[in-house]
Each structure stands twice: as structure tokens, then as C-alpha cells.
Amino acid sequence: MADSLVIVESPAKAKTIGKYLGSKFIVKASMGHIRDLPKSQIGVEVENDFQPKYITIRGKGNVLKELRDASKKVKKVYLAADPDREGEAIAWHLAHYLELDEKDDCRVVFNEITKQAVKDAFKNPRPIDMDLVNAQQARRVLDRLVGYKISPLLWKKVKKGLSAGRVQSVAVKLIYDRENEINAFIPEEYWSITAHLTKGKSAFEAKFHSVGGEKKELKSEADVKEMLALMGQNPFIVGEVKEKERQRNPSPPFITSSLQQEAARKLNFRASKTMQIAQQLYEGVDLGKEGTVGLITYMRTDSTRISPVAQEEAKEYIVGKYGEAYMPETPRVYLKKNAGAQDAHEAIRPTSALRDPESVKAFTSKDQFRLYKLVWERFVASQMSSAVLDTMTVDLNGGPVTFRATGSKLKFPGFMKVYVEGNDDGTTDEDRLLPALVPGDTANSDQIEPKQHFTQPPPRYTEARLVRMLEELGIGRPSTYAPTLETIQKRNYVAMEEKKFIPTELGDLVIQLMEEFFPEILDAEFTANMEGDLDHVEEGTQDWVNVIGDFYKSFQKRLDVAEDEMKEIEIKDEPSDEVCEKCGSQMVYKMGRFGKFLACSGFPNCRNTKPIVKETGVQCPKCAKGHVVERRSKKGRIFYGCNLYPECDFVSWDKPVAKPCPSCGGMMVEKRSKGETNINCTVCGHSEQAEEAEEAAE
Template sequence: MNIVIVESPAKAKTINKYLGSGYKVLASYGHVRDLPPKDGSVLPEEDFKMSWAVDSKSQKRLSDIASAVKDADRLILATDPDREGEAISWHVLEVLKKKKLLKDKKVERVVFNAITKNAILEAMQNPREIDEPLVDAYLARRALDYLVGFTLSPVLWRKLPGARSAGRVQSVALRLVCQRENEIEDFVSEEYWSILANLTTPAQDAVQARLTKFDGKKLQKLDIKNEQQATAIRTMLENASFKVSSVESKPQKRNPFAPFTTSTLQQEASRKCGFAAARTMQVAQGLYEGVTIGGETTGLITYMRTDGVQIAQEAIHSARSVIGKQFGDRYVPEKPRFYSSKAKNAQEAHEAIRPTDLSRHPRDVAKYLDPDAARLYELIWKRTIASQMESAVLERTTVDIDATSGGQTAQLRATGSVVRFDGFLTLYQEGRDDEEDEDSRRLPAMNKDDVLARTGIEANQHFTEPPPRYTEATLVKKMEELGIGRPSTYAATLQTLRDRGYVVQDKKRLVPQDKGRLVTAFLEGFFERYVEYDFTAALEDQLDKISAGDLDWKKVLRDFWNPFHEICDEVIKRSNTEVLDALNEILSAHVFPDKGDGTDPRKCPKCETGRLSLKVSRYGAFVGCSNYNKDKKDGKIPNEDPPHCDYTRQVSATGDGADEAAGDGPKVLGVDPETGLEVSLRTGRFGPYVQLGEEAKPKRSSLPRGWSPSDIDLEKALQLLSLPRDVGPHPEDGKMITAGLGRFGPFVHHDSTYANLDGPEEVFSVGINRAVTLLAEKRAKGGGRRGAAKPLKELGEHPDGGAINVYSGRYGPYVKWEKINATLPKDSKPEEVTLEQAVELVNAKAQAKGKTKKAAPKKAAAKKTGGKATDGAAKGVLKDFGAHPDGGEMSLRDSGRLGIRLKWDKKFIPLGKDVDPDKLTFEDAVSIVNAQKATG
């Protein structure tokens, strides 16, 4: 028996059909091992020793593979033909070697670029060994990404709370987005004018010409700067005569584009299909793995992770045949076309992305595909066929026209293009990221010395525009041009930036958020070398040389790690004040923009004596006054000390309706008719909110998601401040149903059950019938808090105090006393349980968990003994850290026999042996939680 290993079960099923009964194809389901997301997974001091871990799902799949290999004659590793595929094969091989299952067994590595019968059978006839340099390149990349992430991210967490993570490629991509935003903010628009003459030929055909020279001076785009200049020129032209001075026509060839690489496919799918990069790769994966056509599953496209632009000879011949049959022989070029990539760092070891069978027309396969897959297949098919078609032939005509009036002269130019032979354009034209209009107007016939009649002169005002924000397509294109990252990583990199909240997408444009700009500024200020484009591209070059066998991977790691580690150690020692001062300087134009009136943009608008500065808290960064004094706020220091100022705002100094953020203080919306207090709109560190009055603890309400500060008036503010509102008594028990806005959006609440509403507006209009229906639906789905569970039987008081009852649980009936739950024996009936039996059960459970019979008081803090709680308070809180930046309370708990653990939200996280609970800080707790989150 021959055992074949591939990544996905879909591939396994298809390939098994092609190979027959002598083969058994198993799926690894992607990577089977990875570096555990914790310190020590890569050890630089031990020559970059790497510790790999296998999760529970992969463990089962590896066990299945190992069982099959035991009785096999040959192991064939047939994972994808790229670096990640090579790494998966290597991991599987390493695991089997450790299990000592490969004695006297033949091990082969095969690769195929398409899941078709011919491609797979041919691959089986041409096996090879594991490509060690390619594996080395994988190890180097994995180690680098781990070392950067797990060394740099904790520095961020300590010096810039609220920041989520940093990465070798991720941070450089973020810098591109932030840098473009800086260019947009720094851009100063310039006024300019264009002059157009509308003319007619002797044959009465209309033609429009643009002014290019005036009084012998050649005019550039921005040379006519104001209306006065434009009016003078227009007046001259309105009295001028016009004559053609030259007519020039030149043939031009336009060649087709190369077949798709991963990045060009992502760019074009974004432009033409509106797909995000991740969606493009998801759909392409399905096309690669194939669909069932005529009872047989066949891959429709070649492997979709590649930067090669060449296609196989048989594909070229097939394309030329299709072109001849569908478009005619004149669309088939004399010689086949061959392409080479212009992208930096391109490795052309694999084919471009193309259909596996070019004779399979999009209309023939559309019925087997969902709409997105059909559109992407058609895009790939057209691009591939067009790449082998004849060039388009155009004729570009330029007509120069002289204008004279009195002693003044001017020259105008009319241009137009005519397609003489459409060539590949009959099938395919590449999409554009901008809105530039390629001048494809056809000009009427004109000859030298023709006199043209004037029908009108236009003088149009324009203003220069800033560069556009990046889209996913243009960012991928820029990253590829700079040599940052690899094609297979672009989609994941962009997704990470969104997941971290560093950027948001608005009308396909990537807009950096304050969180992202702060991270970028921090990295530029303290880790400038590691976010330089050239440095990142040079590192990619080195990694490519490793995969080619030209460079030692551990030398690359050493050269990177030593200076990087030193900088991290140096930055972590810097004071937070020093870091914030640097960020104030780097981000001054963004955080403290010039007001234009000569006043200090950092002067506090509230107390007028303090200076504004960036500040950080567990919730992230914000702007506050230098006169902020927590001790005074808490009443711990006398009034004669320096004044206390509690002015704060978000980092952005501008925003819709954020008057306070702009430095003008709260915006008064009016007076509440019931209390006579002022209602104001403000912006704090957590966003815009409305406030009633100026008391010590005024009533406030945050604006719900989707509500713009610019749309808030007194009526809306009073509605928000009126929440929660009573909807009415519930018909079953008479208890009041309320509606309000919470952390998870708008809701209705009754007893202990919360049910979501469709939107914020419904909070103010929801009626009793709708509310009762929503609450009933939520309860039917198991909604409500656990505390609301009704006992099956109330037994009475425990001898040590406290009610003891019988409840129904997901694992069967149980008795509950205080925090002790004891499952009933299988032969016990809940309704027959006595108080004595219940007491015996909970006491036995308490003793087994290391508790005394008398449970510790619910709110009593545990006593510390060498950093551990006493037995009498085994689950007591040792230390309360407060809320994690992403939500959820964190505390240190002694979990009895399970030891001291960090509790976050509803999860308990064991501490490593090297963690001293007594020295655990808030930042350490955040780091531990983030590492846990990374593992899912």
C-alpha cells in the first residue's frame, strides 16, 4: 500500500480517484505543528532551537497518518508546491521519524501545479526528496516572525497600552497606509485653470483643443494660477483666428498583460469583482481544488500562490488554438509570447495562475460554480487567453493649432486615438485604480493650414487633489513593487491590520486609525530600521537566497537578532515620559494641528495654563492636560497645590462634530426643560458622548455605533440621557421591561434576560408586544444569566448556612450550595433527594476540591502566604488587575490544587513556571492574555 499525504480532504478525495486502489490518500488539514505562542518557542541562545507543538486536532490526524504508515510500503508527500507545502511535508516527516515508523520504507516528495489526472500521474512518475533549502527558508521566516512578534509586542504593550501587536511585514504595511495619510493631511491644494477652445472644421465637424503655449511660453498644468490670468487669455482667444499648423498621426502598439500572479489576481479581482484579497484567495482555493464535472472532480485552475508569469508550453499551444477558433487567425501572433516579472524579489519557479484546460470556456463551467467562483474563473480565463493574443494597433493623432490676435499668439493641441486593430482588447482590458481617462476620442479629418471656426472658449477652475488612500489592490501593488512580504502573505497581512483595529475600510479605501498611527509613530521613533522599506525588502532578498541554497539561514537569523534584541532591551528601559515626548513630536501635526491664529496648539482649552500631551492608560492613548493631578482629584492633597484639570479628548484633533476635540471645549446643545441643566456634546478618550450638567457625577450617555456627532441635537441628546426607558410591565409576572444601550448594543431587559434590538433607534420606539416576543425567543434559545435558573427542588438550609437546592444542568441534575455543585448519582431522582443526602454530596465535593465544609465568604479577599492563598479561600482573589484593553476583567486567583491562575473574563489561564505571582504587573497580565488569545 502507498500512503499519500496532501493538505485538504477535498484534494485527498479527488487524488484517490485518480491513483486507484493501490493508494490511500490522507489529509493533514494544513500544518500539523506550529510554534507555541509563548516565550521560549525559539531560543536564540541555543542556536535558534525551535520547539514545535501539536494541537489536539492535528494530533488525531497525525495518529491516523502514523497508523496508515505502519503497514505501508511507501510514503508519498504530495503537499502544495510552495514553501508552506514543503514545510508541511517536512513536519509530517519529522513526526513520523520520531515515532520510528519509517524503517525500510521509501519516502518520496512529489509536486503538481494542478489537480488534474495527467498532472498528478506525471508527478508520481517524477518524485524527488524534500527540498531542504526551501524548508530552511520556511524555518527562517517562521523564526523571524515569532521573534519580532514575541519580542516587540510586549514592548508595545508596556510603552503603548492599547496596542495589540507588531509584525515584521504587518508593521511595514501599516506604515505605508499611515504615511499616505500623512501626505494627505500635509497636502496643500493649489488653484489652477485650464483653457479649452471649442472649434469646428471646414466640414463643420466639432473639435476641442487645449491651450499648450501662450505668447511663446510653453504652459505646464499649474502655470495658469488664477482667474485674472485665465480671463486675460480667454479674452485674447475670443478675438483670435485659428489655423491648423500641423497634423501628425503615429501608429502605436499595445501589448497584452502577463497572466496572473497571486498579487495581480488580488488587484484585478478587487477592481473588477470587488473582492477583498482574502476572498479572492478563498475562491481561488476552491477553483484549484476543483468541482465535479461529468462525474469527476477536476481542478479548474493551477496553483494560486505564485509570482511566476510564465505558463507551460502545452498551455501556450492550447491558448493559441482557442484564439484561432474563437477569434480568427489574425488574432494569433506569429510567435508565442513569453513573459518575465518586473516585481522585486520575484521567484518564477512556478507557473502563473491559469485554467487547467483553456478549452473549458467560462460559460461551460458557470453552471457548476457559485457566482463568485464563476466570475473569478472567467477573469483568469480571459487574462490567460488575452496574454497570448495579438497586440492591439492604435493610431494616435496630434493636431497643433495656432491662434493669433493682434500681436499675441497661442498654440492649442487636440489629440485622439483610433483603434485600427483591437487585438487582445477585443477580449480583455485591465481595470484601473484611478479615474484617468485614456484619450480615446476620434478626431475629425483636418489638414495643415485649415482655418477653424470658434464656437466658444472655456476657462475652467481646478484645484490639485491629494494622493488617494490605498485600496487593498493598490496596497498589494505597492508592497510587491517594494519587495515587502510574499504573495501568499498579503491577504493575511491586510486582514491582521483590520482585526487589530489599526485600519478600517471605507468605500474600499484603507483609513488608518489613531491606534495604528500611534503604533507606526512609536516604531518609527524607536525601531526605525525595522520599518524601513529597503531593510524589509533586503531581508526578503536574503530569505529568497536561503530558499535557493545560497545563504545559511541561521546566519541570517543571527545578523537580525543581535541588534534587534539590543534595541528592544534599550527601549524597554526608557521612561514612559520619554516615549510620550517622542510621540508628541512625531505626531504633532496630527495630534496638535496648527489653529491658524498664531496660538499654541498645545495650550489646554479648559484651564489655559497646562499643556496638552499624549497620555496612556490601560484603554489606550488619549490627549490630556499637564495639570491633571489624580491625587487632588481623589481629595488627597490640599487645594493650594497646583490646579487640577481633567480635560481629555481623543487623539485625533479633528472629527465630525467633535468640537471639544478641536480644542473648543464642550458643545452646548441646549437646556433640559425638566432639570434646567445644560446638555452638552463632548468627546472623551472613549469617543463622543452627551452630558447633563456639570455636577461631580453628571449623567452621561455614549453615542451608539453609527451615530455621528454632527447629527446630534438637543432632542436626540435628551433621548439618550433618558435611557434606560421603561417599556411596560411583563404580562406574566408584572415585572418592568426596560430598553437601553449597552456594551453589546441596544437591548430590552426583563428579570435576568437581555434580548438584542435591531438598531439604536428601536430603543426609543420598541413596544410591549415586540419586547415580550424578543425576550421569549431569547429564553427559548437558552438566553438569560445562569443565576436566573430555577431550582427543581428547594431542600432548605445547609448546616453551615446557605440554601441548598437541586438544579437541572447540561450534564444532568445536581445539587448546589454556595459555589459547590455536586452531580447526583445516576440512579437518583431529583424529586426524591433529601436534605441529608444533598449535604453529604456537597461536603464530599468540597473536601475533594480542598475546601473546608464552610465555604469562604463570597467577597472575602484571600490572604497571601508567599504569593498563594490559604486553604480556607482556595478560590480567593489574590490581585485584581482591572479590565483588559479589549474588554474582560483580569485577576490573579489561587485555584487550589490547580495552582495560581490568571482569570480573564470567564477563562482561567495557568501561569508558567517562570512567572512570579507576587511580581505580576498589569502589563504582564495583558501579555499572558494576548498570548492565550493568539492560540484561540
């Protein structure tokens, strides 16, 4: 007969924990939060120390009745929500509903869902941590004040449906500023000269470096011609040769932001997908005879700390698999990446380094396996020896002009045997070998290749780049990155083009108004300082009411000024060249919740509307009647579909190319991977470089 009730957030977590605890425990799920602020009103009593007015979340009635009935049949109730602010708040709300004493030892936390970790946690229950609860409440109240005070103002002055938020507004501002940088960017010309050389049977390249011993920039074709004239027909004579050994250290184990970035680079996962799959791995996977096991530790963390037990297990695996040489003399310890890191949990790691990816492959989905493999490899590599590279730098002189060749060779792979961190431009580390060269040697020149270049504007933000920037600026915390990216797209403030963020006209308009009347909300430093104050609430060193009160004093003044001075903006309809097929009137462009669309100018007599589409020049491969057009999803993502929808439901996330497959005549689409664009056939798989396809189409 069970004498204890354990409440967690999800059924998957309940299933895993239930197997570990045995028949004396009933384990049930609250299905996340049970109370929240009402959607229909601000729900915060500003004049009463910002006290929140919580209500039971709609649809939770049956779950709550089940939990209340179960709690009456047991002697003890344990609250085992996730080990973070949100989890602590869920536990506090449950304690309130079930009339439990929050000072009683009812709270159980564990960083990993393994049998030993869970059993150890239940030996050491604690009271609910009100500092954590207040930190969560403070964030919720602060976000509610910003959102529910500014949004109605925007509705009144601009149009209904607009909204503003605290962290997401800064994210949109970053994207908006980057777009302005790109638009204002003026390319500058520069040139390079590459010498294609041979020494014996070995071929290698050297780049122009200096003239007369002084570094020189090649800014024009005239500069190039001057250097070539100075070189004349002189042979390339080897000058200074530098050889040295260089060590490369492994990356630290994952934290939330680095996991999201690397999953985007290597697995093409969006931040929300990464966190969804990580949650599944954390809550547990059925491994057959071994039972249900949590495969990774808690995935919302900004700490790179690793427990000694985990380090010992990693050592056992590394030495057993690769040998003593692959293990450093002392275990690696990684410092906190930034001063704001809370260090409340360990880094994200496998719950057992001995459980390699292949051993779980048969029990996991494709995406679960790929993410687990990434986490496992990163952790194991983080505990391994440094890689050792032999590097070589050679100066070659063609008269007074010096070219430089660089090469490297992997001498000892160390951690690179298991894993190498990706990067945003998709380049990889490869050996660039140089032949044996000594001063005085002569190298033969097969070709001298001048090339014109132009400086490039800063790149648009991908999800990975934006997460990294938010982290560097100290904006948001591990649990907020993925929801922030989702929110700014749902509100149509930004759109995704080729997996990069661009601001929409709606986003531009809101940011301009916010900049004028609420500059603090958009100020990265102000927002980061506010995050720091909220962290101090969590640490118990600041009172949450005082933090909110200090913010609200100046915020209310801004609201009053905006109410008086913000002019009503009329978003005028923009005429189009299209004619309404229902009444013959001219169609106009209107701004809607999900961006621009076409509407009949005869409204309200004619209510005809249609989306704005961009032609691709490709016939629909499914129905052969329509043609493929570019569309946007409600989240702002570009996709491609038949213009005869809903008659034809053809859809593609990849951009079609106006050229049939040369092998089978099927539709070709653009595929981007590791910084390169290939054109692949959707039928037979034929693949070619994008440049080749463009030339063929022309």
C-alpha cells in the same frame, strides 16, 4: 487494496486527487499545519541557534490519529502539500510525526490539479527540500522574535493588547506616511481652457497648449483672461497635424499580486476573498461528466512564465476562435517583473485554455465563475497579437494661442477583443475620434470653457494600491499579501473608509514608538533586504541561523535601549458631552482593542459602555422607529445599522443618503463603480448621479 497513502492539506484537494489516482491510493487531508510554535510563549530557543519549539496544534488529535493509523496499513506514504514553502514545511512536520525519512522520495508536487499533472508528479517523487523548510522556519522564527519581543514592551509602556510585526508594521507605516502627506498637502490653483469645436457635422474638443510656440501653465484666472484676450475673435486655424500608428501590447498573465489588484478593481473583491476563491478553483470543481478538475494553476506565484504546452493550447483556441491574425508570429515570453521574483511556478492561468468560462458557468458559484473568467481572459489575451491604434494630434491656432486636440481609433483590436487591464482610477479606453483635418482648415468655436482646478493630494491606499506598493518595494511575498492586510485591520492599526485605508489613533501611536526605538523594522529597504536574505535561504546559498543571528544582534540592542528609555505613556480618557443613562455620570472616550468607545466615568461602580456612532440623518427603513448610524466592524470596516440594535437588526454596507427615493420613497444609498458615485434606491432600483441627489437634498 490500497498500498499507498497520500496526504494533502484540504478535503477538497483530497477529493479531486483521489479520483485521479484510483483504488491503490488512500488520500487524506491534514487540514493544514499539524505543528506550530506555542501561542503562550515565544517558542524559540535564542541561545540554542534559534531552534523552534514546535507543539501539536490544539484540536488536531483526531486528524493525526487517523493519519498515523492509515500510514501503518500501507507500504508507502506520499506528502502532496502545496508546492511552496508552507507546503514543504507541512510535509516536513508530517514526516516528523509519522516517522518518515525526509531523505526518502516521499514528496510529490504539482503546479496544477489535473489528471495528467498529478499522474506525472507521482512518477517523480523527491525528498523533502530542507532549503524550502528552513526558509519557512526562518520567516516564522523571525516574525515570532519581532512580535513576541516588542509586544510585551508595548504592553508595559503603553497598554495591553498592542502588538508589532515585521511585514505588517511596514504596511501600517506606508498608510501612516500617506496620511501625513495628505494632511500636509497644500493645494495649488491651476486653470484649463477647453475649446468646443465643430468641423462640418463633427464636434470635438481641444485643450489650451501653448502661446507663441512656448508651453505655458495657467496658474490663475488672470492668466486665463490674458490668453483669451490674445485669442480675440480669431478663428481656429488647423496648424500641424500628426498621424501615426501605435501598437499596444497585452498585459502578462496574472501573478498573485496582479490577480489581487485586478480582482479588486473589476470584481470588487478583497485580497483575502480573491485568494479564498482562487484556492477553490485550484483544488478542483466538479464539472459533471468530466469529473472534478482543478481549473487554475497554483495561485501563489511571482512568476509570469508559461509552459510551452499551455502556449500551444492557447494558440489552438485563439486561431480557432479569432483567426491567424490574432496570433503573434512567435509565442509571447514575459520577463520577471522584479529581480526578487522566485520563478518557482508558472503564472496563474487556466489549466486548459480550451475550457472557456461559459463551459464551466453551470458548475461554479457566481464568484468562482467571475474569478475564473478573469484568469482565463487575462491568460488568453496575454498570448494574442498586439492591438493597433491610429492616433491623431492636431494643433489649432487662435491667433498666437495654440490649442491641441488628440484622438485615436482602434484599427485592429488584437488582444483587446478578449480583455483590457483595469486601472485604479476607473477610467476606460474609448475611441476619441477627430474629423478629417488638414493644415489651413478652419474649425468653428461653439464655446470656450475656462475651468479652475486645484492639485489633489496623493490618494489613500486601497487594498490594490497597497499590494502593488508592497510588491514594488520587495516587501512580503505572494503568500503574505492577503494575511498582512487582514492582520493590520484586525489589530485596529488601520480602518477602511470608502474602501481606502486610514491609520487609527492606535496605529499612529504604535508607529511613532516603533519609529523612535525600532526604525529598522519600519524601514522598507531593510525589510526588503531581509526578504532577499530569506530567499537566499530558500535557494540554499545562505544558512538560516546566520540570517536570524545577524538580525538579532542589533535587534537585541534596540530592545535593551527601548526597555530603558521608552517612557510609559498614559492614554488619558477624553471627556465627552454624553451623560451615562444608567447613573448620570459623564461619559468619557476610552481606547480599546477595536478603537475608541464611550465608557462611564463612574467605573468601576458603573460599567456602562457603548460604541461611538455617527448619525446619518436617515430613518431606519426596517423598523421605522430608530435611525441609521455609522458603525465599525471588528476588522475596522465601516457599516451602517439601526441605533436600536439588537431590537432591530438592519445592516447596510452602503452609505445611506438623507433623501428618499423620488420614485417610491425608499432608502437611497451611495454606490461606487469605476470612479463614479451613483445614488441607488434599495427598493425599486432608481438610480441617479450623486451630484443630482445632493442638490435635491439641499
